[in-house]
Amino acid sequence: VSRPSAAGRLLTAYDRQLPFTLTAGQSAVGKTLAEELALDSPMNRLLQGEVGSGKTIVALRAMLQVVDAGGQAALLAPTEVLAAQHFDSIRRTLGPLSRDGLLGGLGPDSVQVTLLTGSMSTAARKQAMLDAASGTAGIVIGTHALLSENVSFYDLGLIVVDEQHRFGVEQRDVLRSKASKPPHLLVMTATPIPRTVAMTVFGDLETSVLDELPAGRAPISTHVVGLAEHPAWATRIWSRSREEIDAGHQVYVVCPKIGTDDDGDFSPGEAEPTDADLAENGARELASVTGVVEQLRDVPALAGISVAPLHGRQDPALKSDTMASFTANRTQLLVSTTVIEVGVDVHNATLMVILDADRFGISQLHQLRGRVGRGGLPGTCLLVTSLEPGHPSRRRLDAVAATTDGFELSQEDLKLRREGDILGASQSGGRSTLKLLRVLEHEDLIARARQDAQAIVAADPGLDRHTVLAAAIDDYLNPEKEAFLERG
Template identity: 90%
Template sequence: MHAELELGLERRIGKRSAAVIEKHLGITTVGGLLNYFPRRYLNRGELTPISEVPLDEDVTLIARVVSSTTRQMRARRGSITDVVISDDAGTGPGPRGGALPGTLKISFFNAYRARAELQPGRRALFSGKVTRYAGSLGLTNPDFQLLDEDPDTPGMDPEQLAAMPIPIYPATAKLTSWSIQKVVSTLLDTAEFEDIDDPLPAGIAAREKFLPVADAYRLIHAPQTPADWQRARDRFRYQEALVLQSALARRRAQLAAEEATARRPVADGLLPAFDRQLPFTLTAGQAAVGKTLAGELAQDSPMNRLLQGEVGSGKTIVALRAMLQVVDAGGQAALLAPTEVLAAQHYESIRRTLGPLSRDGLLGGLGPDAVQVTLLTGSLPTAARRQAMLDAASGTAGIVIGTHALLSENVTFYDLGLIVVDEQHRFGVEQRDALRAKASRPPHLLVMTATPIPRTVAMTVFGDLETSVLDELPAGRAPISTHVVGLAEHPAWASRIWSRAREEIDAGHQVYVVCPKIGTDDDGDFSPGEAEPSAADLEGENGARELASVTGVVDHLRDEPALSGVPVAPLHGRQDPVLKSETMASFTANQTKLLVSTTVIEVGVDVHNATLMVILDADRFGISQLHQLRGRVGRGGLPGTCLLVTTLEPGHPSRRRLDAVAATTDGFELSQEDLKLRREGDILGASQSGGRSTLRLLRVLEHEDVIARARQDAQAIIGADPDLGCHAGLAAAIDDYLNPEKEAFLERG
């Protein structure tokens, strides 16, 4: 069956074309290219409305040439050809700095082909990145293809031709959508479609009235009418949902069938002693989730649970109580954190919370009635690291806290009973499995996240886990007010920020300043040489904006009159681990008053006296990151303030994210907004750090009904045929779908 989809591309489209596709798209098989679906479709007979073209994004549009002029450059040799294109929407001067509405200016450098071919009146497809220059929208050196040269479709009347959709593929700077379309068109002629097994069971395909798989492939890539690609897309969207949900259902069934060691509560153990010494009462939510966990840990099938809770909802106490139940029952617990700073924070805070119940640690532990908490990270000195590994392997350490260093092959445990993973969005399924393999019998698993996850996402991404939610904040948490500080419209506010910081420090409080990059020598999120220079850059009329860096901001603040005499310190991921710990300790002890940091403080850092956070170039961060970051203030009962500073103009699309964060502190609302604003959802966790989403046609917020229906079908299929022995096509599709190159775990900061 599947042999056709797994066939090397060169067998069907020739060596040269296959090499180009592999180089630019990383695709090497027939199935890879057949499943590289168009992102959208343009109507050949209509011009694209220019008013809807997004700024700072790669676009492909159809337009008519209005004028073309060529001039010599002032600052260097060569010429610029200026072409004005139009969507025929209107005439007369418009609001965009003198440009006519419905027009866009294109600059070509030394472009003889553009000068010759783009004559007034001609229609063409243009592909490039939209920028703003001198008040007008424009494109610089875009690719183009004249539409007057119509496709090779003999016998088609002009009306049919005008209605024929143009598929637009996700393209790269070096490979245009129409080049991809040509190669796909060759593949549609040469592929052996009869050798492809349909992943959809016949009963489901009939019930939903879906196209056969071969027809669907042809119509999604080469539709004659809009109805063609819509029918094909509906089929592949459902197929994608069913494959994903079947994979999750199979995984759930496999996990449930495993035998774990039951870890039952002990009447006179550490957990009851810990509960007696707690200086506060658990919230109703913490008590309820705690009861659920206690019950599942006492079963002999493994617990697999996702615990969602807002920043500061007290997830760590819930996890610690579960860990103590396991230790009481003779097992070990491992807590996996995404960064070393966070692992060290957890280590300190858990030992502090345990107090006298923490052995050989703080406050003179009680010996045999206490638990040893051990820290294991990659940067520990060799002797300390060796001792920590020995304590984990011998069972001396009841609770082991670390980063992904815990996943390395030479780390072993005596009897690993529970794994707690903090900040799930940094750990994919692969990491969960690598840790699971550390136990002689399948361990219980608790995954914690402070980024609330909409139900549809939980169903899609964490379908192998049961979900609990902590949605109330413990007593003593003060509200955080968030404000967007737009320096484009209020340049004078730049200095006011630092006098505002001084007011907090004079009131005895502390301040975080967060920057998107470490030093002036690194490029933040920009990759050097990535973008074409704009006309303005080449003629020296504007510079790319310089992003705030930790080192640059520290230098600036040491000379800032409003902050004279204030102890300021930098913190970032490239520092020596000892220096990082000392810096954090000095801030925690209120010696350092203002901490300038990268996002290493994003999660888990707990300094009760910090009341103000200033996030510089806040538009460079995602919604969930901004929400996490601001959760670092207002933790000690003092009201918190977060300032989102941006130099972008008010209308810029990235400012919508900032407005969303300023408008609400409800994490669930923000996670919905985040998914709406984000490009093709990279929601599948660590394995998506390469940028391309594993989800091709499924959008979790838009297609909740499709996902729910597919989930029901998948449960029925797996319930009746757990090994998919009667569903070869579906089994093969699952193997293919779940096997994109697994990205290595990425540590941030």
């Protein structure tokens, strides 16, 4: 459904009150989104930008355009920490334009921003659901709770998916089905996973890029710490951490597991262990949050340092208190799972230590290191592994250490894991419906085929003059695969 820009209302007022000028990239992408939102056909766009490059502001301006046009926008975030951060920051940046804002907006030219998460009280959750269903809420921000069958919208016009690699195809499709007419879709990521890269090349997702170095972001140096060839570095990691803390800074330590009896803290499609990984896993105990916290108590270099654990099984109030303590520098070293992968913004944190880093995917590693170097201070990321130098899993670590460019990393990820099942739900590599094509090797051919297909459909939408092509498509597509062509 067309959501044209309504000049002089929310979006105009928001732009007028911005305390800074949009970058050239933000303005260009914003113009593209505005044009596509005004079309009758749904927008289906990927917004690629490094952590802190201003993706959220671009998305918010698109959401305000939809609200101006009488619709609603939903922002889907992978964790409660990130959803709450988006909720607070969006209300804060809207100021008097937010009906629930810090300054309490009044009148018709304001928008209600509503938060919906699983840990909310029953009364608060019911009120949020009522606000979404009645249309009172113009912008609804939430986690997987938005996907509940009890959640409905009055007129959902735009879906924004943040950190899209954390959601499966079906999950995004559930939210899309809550709209009475096909909604516009904007997915945002700092590192597309292979399936997304493949779909982008095939044209299912148009791509916009914010490639300016974010203001106030210092470069991040990344190093592979191979304990197999340098066992003494296991001790050096903690003395290096103490150096950062003594300089007044803070340290993240990331583990693949919560406790010693866990299989691992992996996201679907992100770091699925290979047979080789599983075979060698029996010979080593992966680092866990509880185990490392216990271990660090006996490390001389960290004597007197405040250490705290953080993981997804903790009570939400405890997680909030732990993050507040770290943000205030009362906790100097945080031992965590990947719950800090997104949504955590502590400018004083300068060192990221990722233990058993070979157990994480390229996208996760790239996101994790984006937690440091955020306050103008140089950041350092140590990718710690006990695997031998020739192990295939170390190729991922070498790739991450070699570049901080998200698209370059996604290309390398695609080389390592292939394009996944383009016409199915799989997001990881290893199974592809492509028989002769390879996305990286035949990118030019795919681009030409896409142009030809667009020309054919534009001239003959029903393929009435291309009966052989129409028959071939009918023969190939079954209802399940056809449904997935409309997902992304």
